[in-house]
Amino acid sequence: xxxxxxxxxxxxxxxxxxxxxxxxxxxxxxxxxxxxxxxxxxxxxxxxxxxxxxxxxxxxxxxxxxxxxxxxxxxxxxxxxxxxxxxxxxxxxxxxxxxxxxxxxxxxxxxxxxxxxxxxxxxxxxxxxxxxxxxxxxxxxxxxxxxxxxxxxxxxxxxxxxxxxxxxxxxxxxxxxxxxxxxxxxxxxxxxxxxxxxxxxxxxxxxxxxxxxxxxxxxxxxxxxxxxxxxxxxxxxxxxxxxx
Numbered sequence: 001x002x003x004x005x006x007x008x009x010x011x012x013x014x015x016x017x018x019x020x021x022x023x024x025x026x027x028x029x030x031x032x033x034x035x036x037x038x039x040x041x042x043x044x045x046x047x048x049x050x051x052x053x054x055x056x057x058x059x060x061x062x063x064x065x066x067x068x069x070x071x072x073x074x075x076x077x078x079x080x081x082x083x084x085x086x087x088x089x090x091x092x093x094x095x096x097x098x099x100x101x102x103x104x105x106x107x108x109x110x111x112x113x114x115x116x117x118x119x120x121x122x123x124x125x126x127x128x129x130x131x132x133x134x135x136x137x138x139x140x141x142x143x144x145x146x147x148x149x150x151x152x153x154x155x156x157x158x159x160x161x162x163x164x165x166x167x168x169x170x171x172x173x174x175x176x177x178x179x180x181x182x183x184x185x186x187x188x189x190x191x192x193x194x195x196x197x198x199x200x201x202x203x204x205x206x207x208x209x210x211x212x213x214x215x216x217x218x219x220x221x222x223x224x225x226x227x228x229x230x231x232x233x234x235x236x237x238x239x240x241x242x243x244x
Contacts, residue, residue, distance in 0.1 A: 009050035012041050016051065020060055020071055028137070031061070031069040062234055065204045073235065076134055080212070081241035082183045085170070090134055099130040099167050102141070102200070104160050106148065113145050116215055116226040124148045126155050128169065131200050138201045139235050144169060145226045151177060173224075181216040181224060188212050188238060197230050208233040 006014075016037075019025050032040065037048045052069065055061040062072045078089055090097030107127050114121040125145045132140035146154055153159065154176070163172045173179040193201070193209045201207075209230045216225040231238070 007050075008043060009047045009054065012037075012043065012047065013051040013054045015041075016055060017058075017060060025071050027071050027073045029071050030067075031071065033068060065206055067204060073137075075237045076139065076235055077237050077239050078231065079239050079241055080183075080186050080188075083181075086132060087168075095134045097132065097134060099132050099142075101160075101164055102129040102131050104128050104155055104163075106155055109145070109147075113226055116213070116223075117145060117147050118223050119147050119149070126151065128163075130169075134235070137235065138232075140229060140231045141197050141200055142227065142229045145228075146224060150222070150224060179218050179224065181218060184215045184217045184223070186212060186214045186240075190233065191230075193230070201230075201232055203232065203234075210236060210238060212238070 016025075016031075025031060031037075034045045034048050034052070037051075038045045041048070052061060052063070056063065060072055061069055063069050074093075076090065076093060076095065086099070087097040105127050106124055108122045109117065109119055109125045111121055113125060114123065117125065119125075126148055127143065127145055129141065129143045131138055132142060148154065151173075159172065159176060162175070163169065166172060166175075170181060173181065189211045190208055191211045193203060193205060193207045195205060197209065198205050198207065201209075210233050212227070212229040212231065214225075214227040214229070215223060216227070218224045
């Protein structure tokens with residue numbers, strides 16, 4: 001009985017899969033283009049697309065429009081609960097988390113910020129925006145709003161310098177105001193990324209993001225922070241913790 005030969009695209013997918021598993025193509029590394037693979041395997045580009053589609057289904061590859069094909073990295077599982085600590089969450093998965101400060105500015109609360117902080121529209125708030133990394137990969141843009149009537153000197157130069165040094169808003173609030181926080185509410189939605197965030201996160205404009213809006217309280221139950229956080233949808237999975 002004649003042995004049936006596997007379709008060419010499956011054979012090509014198997015060779016690329018083996019190269020990934022053996023570390024020839026490393027996690028996050030850009031792969032050759034369709035044209036280069038076509039030349040390498042001496043087949044047409046349609047066959048290469050079939051092989052790539054199979055590897056995408058398996059979760060081994062991702063394709064960023066305009067940037068190319070990359071070896072997929074393990075998804076980061078980010079817990080959403082009463083207390084969320086970015087660095088701790090990543091450390092538990094063998095990744096190093098860090099934030100870079102993007103901007104700090106006083107703004108007037110728009111309707112959304114005012115509603116979430118339960119203040120009047122137009123009241124001054126502190127805006128602190130940061131870019132979060134997992135190792136060297138940018139994965140999140142986080143914007144926090146604080147009512148300046150509660151924290152009038154939050155944006156003072158010495159305090160921002162301290163924030164740049166300790167790289168943690170929660171630690172800064174504890175140090176300056178003996179203020180700890182607990183999550184009151186969280187909402188999650190999926191959106192297409194905005195141009196400024198796309199530049200910071202180094203992704204294409206058609207990239208979906210996970211938009212997380214949160215409200216935090218202090219020990220007395222006062223609203224102290226409204227957060228708008230944008231996670232890369234291709235790198236992060238949100239896990240919701242059940243209250244104990």
